[in-house]
Amino acid sequence: MIQIKNYISEHKERFLNEIVELLKIPSISADSAYSKDVIAAAEFVENSLKEAGCDTTEICETKGYPVVYGEKIIDKSLPTVLVYGHYDVQPPDPVELWDSPPFEPVIKATELHPEGAIFARGSCDDKGQMYMHVKAAEFMMKNNELPCNIKFMIEGEEEVGSDSLADFLKDNKERLSNDIILISDTGMIANDVPSIATGLRGLSYVEVEVTGPNRDLHSGIYGGAVPNPINVLSKMIASLHDENNHITIKNFYDKVVEVSAEERAEMAKAPFNLEDYKKALDINDVRGETGYTTTERFSIRPTLDVNGIWGGYTGEGAKTVIASKAYAKISMRLVPHQDPDEITELFTKHFEAIAPKDIKVKVTPHHGGLPYVTDIDSTGYRAAAKAYETTFGRTPIPQRGGGSIPIVPLFEQVLDSKSILMGFGLDSDAIHSPNEHFGVWNYLKGIETIPYFYKYFTEMSS
Ligand code: BES
Ligand code: MN
Numbered sequence: 001m002i003q004i005k006n007y008i009s010e011h012k013e014r015f016l017n018e019i020v021e022l023l024k025i026p027s028i029s030a031d032s033a034y035s036k037d038v039i040a041a042a043e044f045v046e047n048s049l050k051e052a053g054c055d056t057t058e059i060c061e062t063k064g065y066p067v068v069y070g071e072k073i074i075d076k077s078l079p080t081v082l083v084y085g086h087y088d089v090q091p092p093d094p095v096e097l098w099d100s101p102p103f104e105p106v107i108k109a110t111e112l113h114p115e116g117a118i119f120a121r122g123s124c125d126d127k128g129q130m131y132m133h134v135k136a137a138e139f140m141m142k143n144n145e146l147p148c149n150i151k152f153m154i155e156g157e158e159e160v161g162s163d164s165l166a167d168f169l170k171d172n173k174e175r176l177s178n179d180i181i182l183i184s185d186t187g188m189i190a191n192d193v194p195s196i197a198t199g200l201r202g203l204s205y206v207e208v209e210v211t212g213p214n215r216d217l218h219s220g221i222y223g224g225a226v227p228n229p230i231n232v233l234s235k236m237i238a239s240l241h242d243e244n245n246h247i248t249i250k251n252f253y254d255k256v257v258e259v260s261a262e263e264r265a266e267m268a269k270a271p272f273n274l275e276d277y278k279k280a281l282d283i284n285d286v287r288g289e290t291g292y293t294t295t296e297r298f299s300i301r302p303t304l305d306v307n308g309i310w311g312g313y314t315g316e317g318a319k320t321v322i323a324s325k326a327y328a329k330i331s332m333r334l335v336p337h338q339d340p341d342e343i344t345e346l347f348t349k350h351f352e353a354i355a356p357k358d359i360k361v362k363v364t365p366h367h368g369g370l371p372y373v374t375d376i377d378s379t380g381y382r383a384a385a386k387a388y389e390t391t392f393g394r395t396p397i398p399q400r401g402g403g404s405i406p407i408v409p410l411f412e413q414v415l416d417s418k419s420i421l422m423g424f425g426l427d428s429d430a431i432h433s434p435n436e437h438f439g440v441w442n443y444l445k446g447i448e449t450i451p452y453f454y455k456y457f458t459e460m461s462s
């Protein structure tokens with residue numbers, strides 16, 4: 001398939017211009033003020049699938065944002081690859097920390113991306129990575145290089161929990177039938193160290209509300225004599241980890257299966273430089289669960305983190321006040337066999353149990369998701385590995401990712417399909433953060449690598 005390289009050099013400018021256009025649309029699913037833009041992004045994706053050469057495309061309405069579907073069926077007896085991705089993005093806040101506006105993409109070189117990176121919200125997560133598949137499919141469909149059937153399912157609610165997609169799967173099992181699901185919504189170790197994600201962590205996300213007195217009070221008149229919900233909440237949160245950074249919630253680790261020493265030794269072979277890691281984040285030291293390495297802490301171990309905490313007066317200057325209420329948003333990343341609903345319940349019980357008698361607590365669950373692991377001993381994994389070998393000249397390293405894509409375990413439950421996670425982003429690409437970017441080299445390398453997956457998967461399946 002020597003022409004893929006030629007095709008890319010011939011169409012490179014257009015490939016970049018198109019993704020830049022898509023990145024200009026602020027398709028923020030979490031904020032209803034942007035609902036028109038989310039729909040506009042869906043229309044853009046549908047149109048791009050049509051232009052790329054799909055026979056059928058459709059904007060499928062759901063209770064929430066639509067799922068964009070497209071397909072090209074060349075022969076029902078051949079394998080079918082279903083591509084999943086998302087066209088929605090995270091809110092760009094805090095906007096003032098961006099060096100350029102989040103929805104006005106600019107291409108700039110960085111230390112890790114000397115050939116330039118596209119700076120915009122969604123460039124890496126996931127518009128840029130999703131669009132690589134559209135362009136790879138365009139190459140295959142326009143050059144008679146598509147060796148099997150292809151289906152696209154691109155959703156608009158991934159960043160808010162994929163609620164509608166779960167229903168969509170149940171209602172469209174037949175239409176979505178496939179032999180493998182292909183996803184680029186994770187990362188890789190480095191541009192010269194390709195890796196394939198073999199796992200995703202699950203998620204339990206809760207919001208807590210702690211109430212003290214029935215109204216805000218003068219902190220001089222009442223201070224020292226009444227429960228201050230912010231003081232109490234801080235103490236409760238601090239008690240959720242012990243001195244070894246183990247989570248103290250009763251039964252939290254019950255279902256966690258320890259990864260074997262052999263597998264840990266295998267994982268430890270993946271290159272990881274702690275000094276570079278600390279330097280990139282400007283931290284003097286790392287911190288985490290005793291007995292595990294940094295890589296293990298963010299991949300094979302469950303965690304608990306406060307994502308936001310508020311209450312009282314946070315405006316300019318000083319206001320002397322004891323708040324009536326304090327709040328926090330807490331996420332727990334889960335590993336295989338932990339169940340998000342069970343963990344949410346354990347958290348709730350624990351949080352109620354540790355609450356001092358003089359305050360009230362309320363725990364509200366948000367979206368959650370199951371963890372996921374795949375076997376490297378499968379046709380899909382082997383085809384993906386061979387595709388990387390072809391274009392990177394190196395065997396990819398299997399690595400479990402720390403993030404979550406809650407719909408992936410449902411693909412297995414509802415569609416009975418395994419997913420292959422071919423991510424081309426870097427951890428330093430700042431997804432969900434200010435100045436998110438995606439390397440131009442990575443974007444084009446993804447487009448180059450993907451067609452080989454189709455070729456090898458089809459060959460290996462027959
Ligand atoms: N693409 C990410 C997930 C991801 C990133 C997995 C990097 C592995 C490596 C996805 O868009 C995401 O942000 N997921 C959320 C969960 C969702 C329910 C909001 C997450 O992991 O926080
Ligand atoms: Mn994503």
Ligand code: MN
Pocket residue numbers: 090125159431432
């Ligand atoms: Mn995301």
